[in-house]
Amino acid sequence: MRIGVYICHCGGNISDIVNIGEAVEFAKKQKDVVLVRDNGHICSNEGQMLVLSDIREFKLDKIVIAACSPSFQGQTFMKMMERAGLNPYVLEMANIREQCSWAHINYPEEATEKAKDLTNIAISKVRLDTPLSKAKMPIGKRVLVIGGGIAGIQAALDLGDAGFKVYLVEEKPTIGGHMAQLSKTFPTEDCSACILSPKMSDVAAHPNIELLTYSEVIAISGYLGNYNAKIKIKPTYVDPSKCTCCGDCSEVCPVDVPNEFNEGLSFRKAIYIPTDIAVPHSFTLDIENCLGLLPLACAKCRDACDAKAINYDQYEKTMDITVDTIIVATGFDIFNPAEKPVFGFGKYENVLTALQLERLVEHEESGKNLVDIGNKIAFIQCVGSRDEQIKKEYCSRVCCMYATKLAQLLKRNRPERDIYIFYTDLRAYGKGFEEYYKRAQKNGVKYIRGRTAEIQENPKNKKLILKVEDTLTRSLIEGEFDTVILSTGMVPSEGTKKIRDILRIGRTTDGFLAEAHPKFKPVDTLTEGIFLAGTVQGPKDIPDTVAQASAAAARAIRLMNKGEYEAEPITASIDEELCAGCGVCISVCPYDAIAFEAEGARKFAKVNEMLCKGCGSCAGSCPSGAAQQKWFNTEQIKEMLRAIL
Amino acid sequence: MSKKIILDKESAEFTKKIIELSGEIVTLCEQCGTCSGGCPMCDKAETSPSLMMRMAALGQKEILGSDIIWYCASCYTCTVRCPRGIDISKVAEALRQIILRDSVNRIDLSKLTPAELEKLPQIALVAALRKMTG
Numbered sequence A: 001m002r003i004g005v006y007i008c009h010c011g012g013n014i015s016d017i018v019n020i021g022e023a024v025e026f027a028k029k030q031k032d033v034v035l036v037r038d039n040g041h042i043c044s045n046e047g048q049m050l051v052l053s054d055i056r057e058f059k060l061d062k063i064v065i066a067a068c069s070p071s072f073q074g075q076t077f078m079k080m081m082e083r084a085g086l087n088p089y090v091l092e093m094a095n096i097r098e099q100c101s102w103a104h105i106n107y108p109e110e111a112t113e114k115a116k117d118l119t120n121i122a123i124s125k126v127r128l129d130t131p132l133s134k135a136k137m138p139i140g141k142r143v144l145v146i147g148g149g150i151a152g153i154q155a156a157l158d159l160g161d162a163g164f165k166v167y168l169v170e171e172k173p174t175i176g177g178h179m180a181q182l183s184k185t186f187p188t189e190d191c192s193a194c195i196l197s198p199k200m201s202d203v204a205a206h207p208n209i210e211l212l213t214y215s216e217v218i219a220i221s222g223y224l225g226n227y228n229a230k231i232k233i234k235p236t237y238v239d240p241s242k243c244t245c246c247g248d249c250s251e252v253c254p255v256d257v258p259n260e261f262n263e264g265l266s267f268r269k270a271i272y273i274p275t276d277i278a279v280p281h282s283f284t285l286d287i288e289n290c291l292g293l294l295p296l297a298c299a300k301c302r303d304a305c306d307a308k309a310i311n312y313d314q315y316e317k318t319m320d321i322t323v324d325t326i327i328v329a330t331g332f333d334i335f336n337p338a339e340k341p342v343f344g345f346g347k348y349e350n351v352l353t354a355l356q357l358e359r360l361v362e363h364e365e366s367g368k369n370l371v372d373i374g375n376k377i378a379f380i381q382c383v384g385s386r387d388e389q390i391k392k393e394y395c396s397r398v399c400c401m402y403a404t405k406l407a408q409l410l411k412r413n414r415p416e417r418d419i420y421i422f423y424t425d426l427r428a429y430g431k432g433f434e435e436y437y438k439r440a441q442k443n444g445v446k447y448i449r450g451r452t453a454e455i456q457e458n459p460k461n462k463k464l465i466l467k468v469e470d471t472l473t474r475s476l477i478e479g480e481f482d483t484v485i486l487s488t489g490m491v492p493s494e495g496t497k498k499i500r501d502i503l504r505i506g507r508t509t510d511g512f513l514a515e516a517h518p519k520f521k522p523v524d525t526l527t528e529g530i531f532l533a534g535t536v537q538g539p540k541d542i543p544d545t546v547a548q549a550s551a552a553a554a555r556a557i558r559l560m561n562k563g564e565y566e567a568e569p570i571t572a573s574i575d576e577e578l579c580a581g582c583g584v585c586i587s588v589c590p591y592d593a594i595a596f597e598a599e600g601a602r603k604f605a606k607v608n609e610m611l612c613k614g615c616g617s618c619a620g621s622c623p624s625g626a627a628q629q630k631w632f633n634t635e636q637i638k639e640m641l642r643a644i645l
Numbered sequence B: 001m002s003k004k005i006i007l008d009k010e011s012a013e014f015t016k017k018i019i020e021l022s023g024e025i026v027t028l029c030e031q032c033g034t035c036s037g038g039c040p041m042c043d044k045a046e047t048s049p050s051l052m053m054r055m056a057a058l059g060q061k062e063i064l065g066s067d068i069i070w071y072c073a074s075c076y077t078c079t080v081r082c083p084r085g086i087d088i089s090k091v092a093e094a095l096r097q098i099i100l101r102d103s104v105n106r107i108d109l110s111k112l113t114p115a116e117l118e119k120l121p122q123i124a125l126v127a128a129l130r131k132m133t134g
Ligand SMILES: Cc1cc2nc3c(=O)[nH]c(=O)nc-3n(C[C@H](O)[C@H](O)[C@H](O)COP(=O)(O)OP(=O)(O)OC[C@H]3O[C@@H](n4cnc5c(N)ncnc54)[C@H](O)[C@@H]3O)c2cc1C
Pocket: A146, A147, A148, A149, A150, A151, A152, A169, A170, A171, A172, A175, A176, A177, A178, A179, A182, A184, A185, A186, A187, A215, A216, A217, A329, A330, A331, A332, A333, A334, A354, A355, A358, A398, A402, A405, A493, A494, A495, A496, A498, A499, A533, A534, A535, A536, A540, A541, A542, A543, A545
């Protein structure tokens, strides 16, 4: 055995703290090590060429790289091994950057000792590493996109255009998500519905997209290339191919329901169409609010419908589909401002959310006022964002700009309006944002730097008094406002929480779903073949959402396009002879990857390597030592421990 | 002319001392003004709580001469609202302690006239004599 050890300086990141010379001398003394070198950046092309030529010249057959985290550059070095004609699994990395020089920045001696230990562990492990091969698996071209907001729409269209079969599942009666509710979009002020509705109809007309609205994914099992999804389809009691959207049915319906599309500012009927741009373009009978079909309590809508589109004999259906990859685009909900009682939302009638204002502004523009909100208007920023008191530390990223937009639209509708935006910090980070902010200031929108402590209502005239300091002059603001708009932040949607449990994917501390790597894998998840698009991953605006959706589509295509993929070989395996059939492994496996198989009267556990994620739970719990984790077998772990004990 | 803020070793030390005494990392303050907006004493005091926090973060000793630290009634309104989770009343208490630890006799009881004693609120007298208790 001829092991080569490389110790990286990482351009000072490591060598400023860890004594490289000492680490090199230490590594030279280890058994089977024939060559030790240090280098400024081993990951650079030059560094890799050095290793490649050493492998040839010194006939190295195993390599240890003491550098950064393998989750950062592991892939780079594994590819390098392939170029050298060596198996990528006879390579080990010792993480002496994140775990030594960075973690122990003030303790150089201890950091050096730890670096030597970690290098020694890697050498001990590599001695027992054996080549592993990646199985080639067939993969098809079917994708499940969950959530039909702009993220899901964009991903579905990109995939459909590229020739992939898409199932787009949306829980509401129409696709479009929050973008369909917006008036205009910052910073260009395109009309939201006008730019969204063509994309929505493209989805409906696309030969490669199967649209399933009013539907929910209720179970998913399987793995990359073979995910099985169970989808529940709710009845709408209206046949979209016959419905002409004349509205005669809702005309006669006696039931009034708060209109969720208008954020409760108006009413709809129990049979309704959420918006003029709804896709599918058809009415839906909302059974929760209907007077009743079983027994038939009213039936006015059916009688009114000339097109005979209404059919009460519809029932919930389920559909089973098999797909190769999944894109999760279940979006966000707005923060519920009732969680901050100091702002009196729900108590004071003139306190509204920004999303309500989006609906108001759109109606105001077309002359169909929902409510008159007066002329003196205050926006309160960061409601539900950047606030430790409600455990929301993050910035929601869109509120500064949407307030800037809404303020200008309000002024355009009525130039005499007086508008104040109370902010903590104004974040105008995106392309064209700073210019847009400046334009609002030029148009007379007043920005006041202070976070509102509370709102009080004048009981006589229902006007609102803000308790807030202008932090720039250190003066308290006095004065009454007709309306206060709460710029509520984004929180992970309820639908996201459901899907997270079904797919068992992780989340970050903010509650949004976690990407596999914040820099290099921003739309992947840690589960192969499952991707994230849009606000499901964290607050973002429409341009970023669309970019991420296209990225998720591209990453999914990358896996499926070749028709086969290489499966990760680090899985568990169970020795049939040793297995006592106790079933402990089955109970601990978090991925349901182990099942019993029988041979005559004897039963033993068997790992489905496609489902196994290599977590090692079974290997750690098997009482007879039959379950072993490839690349981390018991003997290897013992050797790694011996190296430092 | 604008006031000058001197940033030197002394100011850095002063900030450190406030942090040690209060247990609150005053440099976390993002100057949002929530504390001042809700403070029931803010319209009486010359200095607002958020300005007190700023001066503490920059280590400016003049804050010891401000009235807000004595107006502060430790009602905790600021503390339960601060979006950065800072206990601002603890900072005010730390500043009061710094002054009290000097153990200077602020008033000489024997020199107070009966008329003054009549007028002075009890709490003011107690506070004035609260040396060596910090
Ligand atoms: C008041 C306000 C104003 C804004 N203004 C602007 C602006 O001017 N410009 C701009 O760029 N951005 C703006 N934004 C941000 C913009 O709304 C978002 O960037 C965008 O809507 C995100 O799209 P999405 O597809 O990620 O999420 P969503 O729009 O939330 O879509 C998610 C979809 O998934 C569906 N869904 C959820 N769970 C499930 C489930 N389990 N199964 C099936 N379907 C599910 C939902 O019904 C929804 O249709 C604004 C946001 C707000 C709150």
